[in-house]
Amino acid sequence: MPKIKIDKDRCKGCYLCVVNCPNGLIKVSKTLNVKGVKPAVFSGGKCTGCKMCAVICPDGGIIVYK
Amino acid sequence: MRPKNRKTKKRKNYPAIKQSNDTTTVLFSQPASLYAVENHYCAGCGHGIVHRLVCEAIDEFGIRERVIAVAPVGCAVIAYDYWNFDVTEAAHGRTPAVATGIKRVRPNNIVFTYQGDGDLAAIGTAEIIHAANRGENITIIFVNNGVYGMTGGQMAPTTLAGQRTATTIHGRSLRREGYPIKILEMLAVLPGTKYLERVSVHSAHEVLRAKRAISKAFKMQIDNKGFSMVEVLSMCPTYWDMTPIQAADRIKNEVSTFYPLGVIKSC
Numbered sequence: 001m002p003k004i005k006i007d008k009d010r011c012k013g014c015y016l017c018v019v020n021c022p023n024g025l026i027k028v029s030k031t032l033n034v035k036g037v038k039p040a041v042f043s044g045g046k047c048t049g050c051k052m053c054a055v056i057c058p059d060g061g062i063i064v065y066k
Numbered sequence: 067m068r069p070k071n072r073k074t075k076k077r078k079n080y081p082a083i084k085q086s087n088d089t090t091t092v093l094f095s096q097p098a099s100l101y102a103v104e105n106h107y108c109a110g111c112g113h114g115i116v117h118r119l120v121c122e123a124i125d126e127f128g129i130r131e132r133v134i135a136v137a138p139v140g141c142a143v144i145a146y147d148y149w150n151f152d153v154t155e156a157a158h159g160r161t162p163a164v165a166t167g168i169k170r171v172r173p174n175n176i177v178f179t180y181q182g183d184g185d186l187a188a189i190g191t192a193e194i195i196h197a198a199n200r201g202e203n204i205t206i207i208f209v210n211n212g213v214y215g216m217t218g219g220q221m222a223p224t225t226l227a228g229q230r231t232a233t234t235i236h237g238r239s240l241r242r243e244g245y246p247i248k249i250l251e252m253l254a255v256l257p258g259t260k261y262l263e264r265v266s267v268h269s270a271h272e273v274l275r276a277k278r279a280i281s282k283a284f285k286m287q288i289d290n291k292g293f294s295m296v297e298v299l300s301m302c303p304t305y306w307d308m309t310p311i312q313a314a315d316r317i318k319n320e321v322s323t324f325y326p327l328g329v330i331k332s333c
Binding site for chain 1: 080090091092093094095096100102104105107108109110111112113114115118267269270271273274303309310311314
């Protein structure tokens, strides 16, 4: 199953991936990262590998695996 | 000659796309022309996306060794720290003039400029109009976010009517500051321009369209067709006083109604 890997220390907390995931699989973390923002985290579930989150990420923090 | 004691930055690359190993295959990664360093842009800024799209287009055509980029003055002034190809710097707004010189001296190189709206639409209006009028075979990537981002969010010529900025605290008044300038429509009347398109990066689908437009603009230059320019509507959440998601919605509902998306001119 496809999955994504979010580099949590690279995330600046814009959450554009959260609104662009068609299945709503990306959530906001409850803990802070090194930048002091709550990063987006992959919640698991049925990722289809559509790459929309990685396409919109302005910081290159998302890599999609098959 | 390079001095011996010069410190060179060690920069890594991202994992390559479709590089399969034992367990997983990479479906999407960053292009090889982009260094795997963190960029300095604010959260939700569109510059990071446009940087990547430019690199993807360059990798697609396999022209990384031939590309010479001209970086602007503005938020993207240190774009050379992120791009793994030759980048030079120009004085504020004079980027098309520098690109003209490079292209005329080295016609086999692919020359593109990367400019913001304060750079291209304000101080560099003369340069862009005359470069377009001469029909220079260069590509312009114009990132339009409606404010001067680097200097603190002042009003730019492309600021929408009624928009509050650091210098128009009650909103831009058409009577006092004039109308927002539509650069692409202005350049479309010049016979020297061959490909003009306006795209946006407010959603993933629009980013994919923007990628196609940027690829086509490079293709025009590779085929020696002439002047090509892509305007990218981008978010500036910091100086729009919005969250990145609100800023993306503003482009969709407000900015793209004034600056219509699509191909303005293609021939």
